[in-house]
Amino acid sequence: MWEPSVADTPPTSGNSPDFDAIVVGAGPAGSAAAIELARSGRSVVLVERGPFPGSKNMYGGVVYGRILDTLVPRWWTEAPIQRWVTRRQTMMMTGEQALTVDYRTEAWGRPPFNGATAYRPDFDSWLADKAVQAGATLVCSTTVTGLIRSGGRVVGVRTDRPDGDLRAPVVVAADGVNSFLAKEAGLYGEVDPANYTVGVKETIALPRHVIDERFAVRGDHGVDIEIIGATGDVPGGGFIYTNTDTVSIGLVLSMPALARSDKRPEELLARLKAHPAVRP
Numbered sequence: 001m002w003e004p005s006v007a008d009t010p011p012t013s014g015n016s017p018d019f020d021a022i023v024v025g026a027g028p029a030g031s032a033a034a035i036e037l038a039r040s041g042r043s044v045v046l047v048e049r050g051p052f053p054g055s056k057n058m059y060g061g062v063v064y065g066r067i068l069d070t071l072v073p074r075w076w077t078e079a080p081i082q083r084w085v086t087r088r089q090t091m092m093m094t095g096e097q098a099l100t101v102d103y104r105t106e107a108w109g110r111p112p113f114n115g116a117t118a119y120r121p122d123f124d125s126w127l128a129d130k131a132v133q134a135g136a137t138l139v140c141s142t143t144v145t146g147l148i149r150s151g152g153r154v155v156g157v158r159t160d161r162p163d164g165d166l167r168a169p170v171v172v173a174a175d176g177v178n179s180f181l182a183k184e185a186g187l188y189g190e191v192d193p194a195n196y197t198v199g200v201k202e203t204i205a206l207p208r209h210v211i212d213e214r215f216a217v218r219g220d221h222g223v224d225i226e227i228i229g230a231t232g233d234v235p236g237g238g239f240i241y242t243n244t245d246t247v248s249i250g251l252v253l254s255m256p257a258l259a260r261s262d263k264r265p266e267e268l269l270a271r272l273k274a275h276p277a278v279r280p
């Protein structure tokens with residue numbers, strides 16, 4: 001049995017189980033599963049295709065804390081956050097107009113904190129490290145390429161490493177929303193593109209004091225703006241989040257409607273950035 005650690009190569013031992021559980025994907029779901037399994041005394045390996053957890057992951061940028069309360073008590077004392085969201089806006093816009101509901105509270109800037117902006121490479125690495133601290137083995141730069149079955153059961157996974165098969169009675173497919181492992185296992189059928197959106201995001205560097213002035217926040221407080229009507233004829237929404245010294249701005253767009261439109265996502269994002277309520 002391997003010592004709990006960050007491993008360079010996946011451990012293998014013929015046909016007998018190497019671990020009690022294999023978790024595929026060190027995103028938030030995979031790391032959460034690995035933390036719980038390791039804490040309950042199970043041997044667990046967390047396999048990530050990227051060179052480190054979060055290296056391939058992107059999203060808008062706000063982490064909401066309540067689920068973390070049970071997973072990592074007092075997470076706010078150590079999580080790698082950019083700014084605490086103390087101001088939240090819902091903006092409804094047409095081509096030239098905007099109406100905004102603006103809510104702010106200092107309470108969200110104190111424990112237990114409501115939400116925070118974060119970068120996924122920082123956040124995912126931190127959460128995966130919690131799994132390692134709990135006793136999980138983290139193996140990066142390793143892609144799971146398929147399932148190993150025996151007698152109708154899944155008994156392990158194949159990886160892209162030579163002799164890199166891993167065996168365990170339980171495999172957790174935390175390889176993202178398009179989980180090809182869940183599809184291979186027959187647990188996830190054909191997906192309907194109508195239920196999917198595509199996200200685009202730009203992260204713009206600005207000095208910290210400029211962000212403080214433009215968004216009317218101070219210290220480590222920040223803003224989360226959700227935007228309705230930012231996507232023209234394509235159903236979807238927009239967002240703007242403040243990080244410490246960058247601003248994230250992006251769109252989430254219905255895939256079939258985007259395909260039908262003659263527009264590219266970056267054109268719609270450029271239009272949002274040029275909107276009179278956003279440009280300043």
Ligand SMILES: Cc1cc2nc3c(=O)[nH]c(=O)nc-3n(C[C@H](O)[C@H](O)[C@H](O)COP(=O)(O)OP(=O)(O)OC[C@H]3O[C@@H](n4cnc5c(N)ncnc54)[C@H](O)[C@@H]3O)c2cc1C
Nearest residue numbers: 025026027028029048049059060061062143144175176199
């Ligand atoms: C544009 C956009 C904006 C978003 N904004 C927010 C937001 O502001 N706040 C929020 O809470 N959520 C947001 N989300 C949603 C959030 O990103 C997801 O809910 C979250 O990432 C899902 O976590 P996960 O662990 O299930 O999957 P993922 O984060 O996708 O992680 C899957 C992991 O598995 C790894 N992996 C995949 N295949 C393999 C394989 N074969 N072998 C090994 N490793 C593999 C990947 O490298 C990755 O690390 C946003 C999503 C998008 C697209």
